[in-house]
Structure formats: structure tokens, C-alpha cells
Amino acid sequence: MVLADGWLTARNAKTAHGVIKYGRGRIAAVVDREHAGRSLIDVLPQLGRDAPIVPDVQQGLAYEPTSLLLGVATPGGWIPDHWRAWVVTAIEHGLEIANGLHVFLNEDPELVRLARRHGAQLWDVRDPPADIALFSGRTLALPKRVVLTVGSDCAVGKMTATLELASAGHAEGYSTQFVPTGQTGILIAGWGIAVDRVISDFVAGASERLACETHPSTDVVMVEGQGSLWHPAYSAVTLGLLHGACPDVMVLCHKAGRDAIEEPPYTKLPPLAEMVATYEQMASTLRPSKVACIAVNCGEGVDRERELRSIEDETGLVAGDVFAGDAPRLWKAVASALPPRRGHHHA
Amino acid sequence: MVLADGWLTARNAKTAHGVIKYGRGRIAAVVDREHAGRSLIDVLPQLGRDAPIVPDVQQGLAYEPTSLLLGVATPGGWIPDHWRAWVVTAIEHGLEIANGLHVFLNEDPELVRLARRHGAQLWDVRDPPADIALFSGRTLALPKRVVLTVGSDCAVGKMTATLELASAGHAEGYSTQFVPTGQTGILIAGWGIAVDRVISDFVAGASERLACETHPSTDVVMVEGQGSLWHPAYSAVTLGLLHGACPDVMVLCHKAGRDAIEEPPYTKLPPLAEMVATYEQMASTLRPSKVACIAVNCGEGVDRERELRSIEDETGLVAGDVFAGDAPRLWKAVASALPPRRGHHHA
Structure with a gap:
């Protein structure tokens, strides 16, 4: 399930667009209030894939997603309150959260605790491994x-x-x-x-x-x-x-x-x-x-x-x-x- | 007080050498077991400054330093046990610890606690500020x-x-x-x-x-x-x-x-x-x-x-x-x- 929330056709949904076009996983649903009720292929035909567009994460759960992608660069960079509530809902349903934002979910103790309790993965995509070595040739x-x-x-x-x-x-x-x-x-x-x-x-x-x-x-x-x-x-x-x-x-x-x-x-x-x-x-x-x-x-x-x-x-x-x-x-x-x-x- | 501890004349004391030569603070003492008892100006005349060389931090305290500089790149990068004991001693005497190493003192909860209790500063020189902005021109x-x-x-x-x-x-x-x-x-x-x-x-x-x-x-x-x-x-x-x-x-x-x-x-x-x-x-x-x-x-x-x-x-x-x-x-x-x-x- 891809969270776009009103930005589906905007340039700051670049990550969502890339994953929809080139990702290998099934797209269960796209969350976007602006185009809710329509089909992805009608709204963004150039991505070449279809999925139902739903107004919120709760309704998207009906399509049995296994992960929630935060793939929109929000103005200001952090997660709006209603997103955070959606992330909590997704975690409670055991979904993996794939986060492409600069801010890391694993730095939020409450989300980390919740994810542990529900066996949900928090994947901060931009977080580099801690053990990178110097270039050696x-x-x-x-x-x-x-x-x-x-x-x-x-x-x-x-x-x-x-x-x-x-x-x-x-x-x-x-x-x-x-x-x-x-x-x-x-x-x-x-x-x-x-x-x-x-x-x-x-x-x-x-x-x-x-x-x-x-x-x-x-x-x-x-x-x-x-x-x-x-x-x-x-x-x-x-x-x-x-x-x-x-x-x-x-x-x-x-x-x-x-x-x-x-x-x-x-x-x-x-x-x-x-x-x-x-x-x-x-x-x-x-x-x-x-x-x-x-x-x-x-x-x-x-x-x-x-x-x-x-x-x-x-x-x-x-x-x-x-x-x-x-x-x-x-x-x-x-x-x-x-x-x-x-x-x-x-x- | 500059901690060199056996590396005073080695290349990995580059930071210590630079600070001794160009730093504006008084050099109270240099800790180096190899040259203890001699004078800095005799051992490294090219640095142009004098200070007593002592075998350990305890003896250096007699020269009333206000800070302890960790200015040697240790092989392996981390602080040997006896250094850590010296750092503790220096903190207990209220000295500022200036750390040029890759490993940060402020990530060591015990040292942080101790420093707080004694009003000592822990200065991790390489730790960048958290609020650096993107280049703007x-x-x-x-x-x-x-x-x-x-x-x-x-x-x-x-x-x-x-x-x-x-x-x-x-x-x-x-x-x-x-x-x-x-x-x-x-x-x-x-x-x-x-x-x-x-x-x-x-x-x-x-x-x-x-x-x-x-x-x-x-x-x-x-x-x-x-x-x-x-x-x-x-x-x-x-x-x-x-x-x-x-x-x-x-x-x-x-x-x-x-x-x-x-x-x-x-x-x-x-x-x-x-x-x-x-x-x-x-x-x-x-x-x-x-x-x-x-x-x-x-x-x-x-x-x-x-x-x-x-x-x-x-x-x-x-x-x-x-x-x-x-x-x-x-x-x-x-x-x-x-x-x-x-x-x-x-x-």
C-alpha cells in the first residue's frame, strides 16, 4: 500500500511513482484523498500499473497489503499527525512500514515499542549501515x-x-x-x-x-x-x-x-x-x-x-x-x- | 595537559603537535611515558614551546591544567583502559576533556554522568552540529x-x-x-x-x-x-x-x-x-x-x-x-x- 495522501500527481511523490513503476511487489492500494475512488491506471497511465485508490489507510487494509510505503516528500519533511495515526494503524495490523523520508521511524520510541509488540518491521530506507569502511580500492x-x-x-x-x-x-x-x-x-x-x-x-x-x-x-x-x-x-x-x-x-x-x-x-x-x-x-x-x-x-x-x-x-x-x-x-x-x-x- | 602516552614523537600525534605548536592556551604538561622527566623543547624543538613531560595524568595535575587533550590517534581508534581511567581522574578534577578521536566521549553514559556531577565539559571535537543546512550559495x-x-x-x-x-x-x-x-x-x-x-x-x-x-x-x-x-x-x-x-x-x-x-x-x-x-x-x-x-x-x-x-x-x-x-x-x-x-x- 502506497501512501500519497493528496500528492499522488505531484513531483514530491517521485519515490512513490518510481516504486509503482519499477517495484516488483504487488500494489495493493494507493492512499490519496484527491483521487480516491478512481483507478491508478486512469490517474497516472504512464506508470503502467493499476491499483484501487482509497482515501485512507483503514480502507486500504481491505486489499490485504503487507507493507505501507511512505514515499512522498512532505513539505517540511516530517510526518503529519494523521499520517502518524495511519502508521500506528498499519503497525497494529502487522504491516512493514517502508519509510523513504529523511526522518527515521526507528528514532521514535513509541513506534519502535509498538512495532516490537506487533511483530511489524520499521524500515528506514535512508538509514545507512553503521559499519561502512573507508574506500580501499x-x-x-x-x-x-x-x-x-x-x-x-x-x-x-x-x-x-x-x-x-x-x-x-x-x-x-x-x-x-x-x-x-x-x-x-x-x-x-x-x-x-x-x-x-x-x-x-x-x-x-x-x-x-x-x-x-x-x-x-x-x-x-x-x-x-x-x-x-x-x-x-x-x-x-x-x-x-x-x-x-x-x-x-x-x-x-x-x-x-x-x-x-x-x-x-x-x-x-x-x-x-x-x-x-x-x-x-x-x-x-x-x-x-x-x-x-x-x-x-x-x-x-x-x-x-x-x-x-x-x-x-x-x-x-x-x-x-x-x-x-x-x-x-x-x-x-x-x-x-x-x-x-x-x-x-x-x- | 596533552596526552601523548608513548606516541609523542610518532606521526599519529599529529593533532597533539599541531595544538602544541599553534594553540593559544598554556601547555601545563605533556603525558608521555617514553620521555617522562625531560622537557618538551628538548624532545620536539621544532614545536617551539616548552612544558614538563610527566608519566601519567595524576602527576600532570600538579601543573594545574584546565583541560586534558586526547590528541593522539590510537591504533584501532578507541581509548585504551588506562586512558579511560585517566579521563575519569581528569573529570573528577573538573578538567575539560578535549577529544580529537573518532569515538565520542558523549556516547559513553558513564563518562557523561560523571562529567555532569563534577561540572566537567566533554568536548568531542569531531562531532558536527546537528543543524547544518544544505548549501544555498x-x-x-x-x-x-x-x-x-x-x-x-x-x-x-x-x-x-x-x-x-x-x-x-x-x-x-x-x-x-x-x-x-x-x-x-x-x-x-x-x-x-x-x-x-x-x-x-x-x-x-x-x-x-x-x-x-x-x-x-x-x-x-x-x-x-x-x-x-x-x-x-x-x-x-x-x-x-x-x-x-x-x-x-x-x-x-x-x-x-x-x-x-x-x-x-x-x-x-x-x-x-x-x-x-x-x-x-x-x-x-x-x-x-x-x-x-x-x-x-x-x-x-x-x-x-x-x-x-x-x-x-x-x-x-x-x-x-x-x-x-x-x-x-x-x-x-x-x-x-x-x-x-x-x-x-x-x-
């Missing part, structure tokens, strides 16, 4: 190829590009694994570390650990990127993730038409070709790494063909929009940029 | 010039260069203020934030806050750098600090002869000129910033004259060794790279 010895999505800015579609490319690679017979580094990805995959919540000394160590913890049969590790080297608030996370993951290949994700970061201080972005060169240069201290292609999030009202052609001309790289089905084409560019398989299979 | 509106030391690697002398340059600038009539970003600097200045302990999303916000919290009369803010863009374990901290501080001018700190990072995975460093260009490029997303000079830590057994001349030839920048008294010369290069004063004094 062991990713460099990993017998797997690593692909990392990197961005021109925040919120340009890095997670979606990573998921779609992992899936396109899988369809081509590659053993790909998606590595989540943010709350939505973690909720979708059921594991991962929110690297932006890790103490800054340990960002690279956390990324390294994630790349190394992929399934032994994985050949191509697909790491979800975060932030942008040009977004001053998040560039630390971006660079720590880049160095920790030691990518062999990168995919630059970009939102069509954006020429400055979307948040204060709204600084100007360099041309795409310069961003490609900078990411390659910053990665190179660990190993040579190329940007294989550009994943352009064209969005609405853009002449997609023309936009992609112009970016291809500018950068000399393949450009495609994974939101419009171009992942297989972009995967081809990624696959041909991959180095030979490492490990025990060398000739 | 307000540093850009600050009517102060900002100088940041940046490094080719860790442990190349960035803190010392920052302190020596702040002092050289002060001697030339500039209103400089040293901004500490690591535990030793914080112990010396009595304020600051250990930016490597901050949650990664907030590194830039913490740096911004530090630059903005300098005294209103400060004209030139001298920010202590951390890590290196080429040290993969710490590059996240380095870039977050760079973007948060928004420097007008940078000083590249380097250890003579080092051509690879000193820790795993021992990756190669690029030529100095390339490091200068990369720091300038990464800073430029916020505002134009030049590396004004190179602070070279020549160390022992190096032909200093020749080393500095060769670096000047390679980079086209002034090079000097602040450990050998070159700070005034380097300050000249910094001063002439500073932009005009901002704020209310424009023509």
Missing part, C-alpha cells in the same frame, strides 16, 4: 564491469536510465544488476545504501561496498548515480560515488533544454561535451573510463528527434531518451564501450 | 574574500599552510581569519566543524556555514582544506569543501617528491600543472578562482632551493615552503591574486 580487483550513470544536474532521470539500461542489457543476454544508491532505488530493489546519508568520509567506501556486494554471477554492475559535479550542494556525493564505484563506462544523463542547475544558486551548466570530458577526467585517477552515450530526458513539448540529433552532433555520442523506449539503442553504445570481461575467464 | 553574497588551501594528497601540510598564511597576511595588515575544518584546526582555534564527519549531503552546507560564521570584521577568510581530488577515499570531502567555501583564491599544497597517493590504492598523481588546472576548473562552476601559489612541504633531506625552483618552472607559479619560513613570500602571491574588496566599500 577493492572495486578495482572486482571481476565485473561497472557502469555508472552521471548527471548534468539532479532530477534528470539517472535512476530510470540505470534501471532501463540494466533491463535492456539483460534482454541482450548480459548478467546485469542494478545497484541502488538512493531511497527510491533501494525501495525498488530491496537493498542498497542511500549514499547521501553516509558520513562524507565514507561515501566512496559505501559505493565500493555496493559494487562489491552485487551477486557473484553479475557481469555488468549498473550503479545508479547521484547529483552532479556542477550542483555545488551535492557534488561531494557525486564525486565520492564516482570514485567508489570505479566505473569502466559512464552514461551522462541530462534533461533537455536545461542550461543551469534547477536550484539555488542556479549556476550555469557547461556545454555537454565539456561535462563528458570532466567526468572522464575525474574518473581517470582510478582507471580509464569513457562516457558511452547520453541519456536525454526530453520531457513534454520537445521535438525529440531534433533534440537528440543536435546532442549527437554536439558530443559525437549516441543520444536517446529512455523514457521514450531508447534504452536498447543506448545499451548498444554501453556494451561496445565495455572492456573485455575480467576475472577467471581470460584467455 | 549564500557564500557568494559574502562581503569577504575567501582563500582555500587544496592538496595533491592527504597529510601534505594544508592546515599548517593555512595557519602560516593567515598569520603572514595578518602581519601585512589584512584582517584574516583561520577557518578550521578538521579536528586539529578546531582544537587550535576553539571552533569549527570536522567536515569529514558531516553527512555527505551537507559537506558543502557545513563549509558555507563556516565561511559565513567568521567574524564580521574579517576581510580574508582562510579556509583549511581537506583531502585531495585525487585521493579517492576523501575526494568527496575535498569537492564539497571546495564548492561550499566558494574560494576566490586557492593555494595548492604538495609534499615534495610525492607522485602517488600515500594510501591504498596508491594511484598516480597527475603533474602539478594539471592539478592546478583541475582545481580551477572544478571551482569555476561557482566563480572564477585561481591557484595563486604552491605551498611545498619539502621535509628532510631535500635540496629545498632546487625543488622549489623546479616547481616554479613547471607551474609558472610562486612556490615556497611554509615549514621553512616562506609564508610571507607566498602571502604576497595570494594578496595579489585577491579580487577587490566586496561589500559596502565599493567606489
